[in-house]
Amino acid sequence: MIGTDGSAESRVVAAIYRELLTAAGQEVWTASATYASPADTAQAVVAGRIGIAPAYESALLRALPGGRTMPGDMEATLSMALPPGTVALPSSAAQRGVVLAVTKATAKRHTLRSLADLGSAGGRLTLGGDASGDPDAPSTSSLKQAYGVTLTAAGTSGRADVLALRSTDPAITRDGLVVLADPKSVVPPAHVFPLISSPAVDATGRAALARVNTPLTTGQLTALASLVNAGEAPGKAARTWLRSKGLLR
Structure with a gap:
């Protein structure tokens, strides 16, 4: 069965x-x-x-x-x-896991390709998104520990700068979002x-x-x-x- x-x-x-x-x-x-x-x-x-x-x-x-x-x-x-x-x-x-993504404009403004690049924004970015409450979603503290970056938590807000989304969320393709690489595997597979x-x-x-x-x-x-x-x-x-x-x- x-x-x-x-x-x-x-x-x-x-x-x-x-x-x-x-x-x-x-x-x-x-x-x-x-x-x-x-x-x-x-x-x-x-x-x-x-x-x-x-x-x-x-x-x-x-x-x-x-x-x-x-x-x-x-x-x-x-x-x-x-x-x-x-x-x-x-x-x-x-x-069908969690990914962190940004708009093309945000990626271009701060030269973002990887989670490690978030440090270049100088702590001015927020972290939120539909999957921010998922057990696998990274927190601001886990990202700081792994990558030394500072983000401000914004809950499930879809207007956050860095969005925690399911990898199958149609918004990624529909809105042309840039999924940031996670070289230190903060997000589990x-x-x-x-x-x-x-x-x-x-x-x-x-x-x-x-x-x-x-x-x-x-x-x-x-x-x-x-x-x-x-x-x-x-x-x-x-x-x-x-x-x-x-x-x-």
């Missing part, structure tokens, strides 16, 4: 997994209800209530006892954190990957799921989520996308 949280991103990724597994000859049932969050969905897989779900690295680690994001080999980190019988399959290129109960997906199914790892980028996930948010059924969006990539007949 495949489960998902209520976000458009997770729902369409779950539909992609379902289509690929079905095409590979696996029987797949979809859970009748959605979970409240990616962490709840991950806990359902660990508890054996469902067999597979889309998961995100940082959210999964928060859901596990003693789990925490560590630098280095994330695949090894997840492997050590997960209980026996639960497997994190290799992740796709797509992320949140790539999407299949979290499975080991017996639930055989080797053929795992190979089928791996086929989306490269083509499913953050940009592709953003576009798919936008379709679902606009009212398209996740299954239809998933099938159309998979066929466009030659992954489904």
